[in-house]
Amino acid sequence: MKNRRGAHLLAALTTALLLVSCSGCDQGDGPVAEGRDYQWDKEAGASDASAFMNVAIPEGATQTKGAVQINPQEDVYLLTFVTSEKTAEDIAEDLRPQEPLKAQKTDFAPQGELFAHLGLPEPQTLKGVRWAGVCPPCVSDHRRKKAQWIDIYVETLQADRARVYLQAF
Template identity: 25%
Template sequence: MTGKPSRAGSLRRVLLVVGGVVAVAAAVVVSLAFLADSSSDLEKEKNCCWSEGATPAWVSRVTGLKIPVEASDVRVGYHSGSRYDTALMAFTLPDKKADEYLAQLTPEGSKMIENTNPREKDYSPAVGFAHLGIPEPETLVEGTRMGNVCRGDVDTPDGKKIQYCAKLFAHRFTTGSTRIFTRTGIEPSLTPPPAKPKA
């Protein structure tokens, strides 16, 4: 014989449903707070800890990556991080000079590859070239090549000077001109020279 549900049973079910809704809502709030904190931390890292004293000559010497005399529009940045520091360098070369430069940094038997899997246009890494006022090379497709080089990889005059591992990008952004990008990870033990006092 089936009777009507007891008031206690109905109340129990209502409490379970309400409890479930509250638990889900709490989980959503915690998740949103975590995402907000992560986003805030990323923004802080992007805007923090860039050294004003990192000159092209200093970054080149520390990384071992030469800046050719023919280079124009030279831009550098040095970011101090909690786990490692990052040195950024970018400059423009005539196409032929860019190819010669990259050949010195490409291990024998390998070659730079095209960027067939680009990042979205709004890609914004914590340590990005946007700080230098130029696009992130990972977002560029047409005329873009990528590669890596580490100390000991290349037995060329320029290759022997490399001190750390670096990501290399080359972007032929206009007829006759290629922009070279380098991103080098460095143990956080170096201190860039102090920024020159403003006149």
């Protein structure tokens, strides 16, 4: 009799814990609902990503988009825009990478879909895209003291235009 009462108590406790952990599961945009441990900051955009990376959006840039993905350990900041090829290269150089922009192999899948959130393909999947990465603290770039890492991808478009993809954490 005592074991049966204990089993019922354990079942009730388990059910209560399950209900509490699933509260909000039907909202559709929470991390639990989609089986992930992150969420998108619905109020953050290009200006927030630009400020975090300390990268100015060039005057005359078009198709500017940005987002912030909130993660348990470190947030991811995304910024993209279309500008002149020269300006894109200048931005990459200003990041102070150890190596200049170089062709990126496209024979691997990106980790997750970040830029898809902005309606764009992942830059790692694009043919002819060039990449550079930088650790601002490693190169003593005090202008970017909030960022631990910044990836820049430059996709050449038409008529001296390029799409810049920036990703930082």
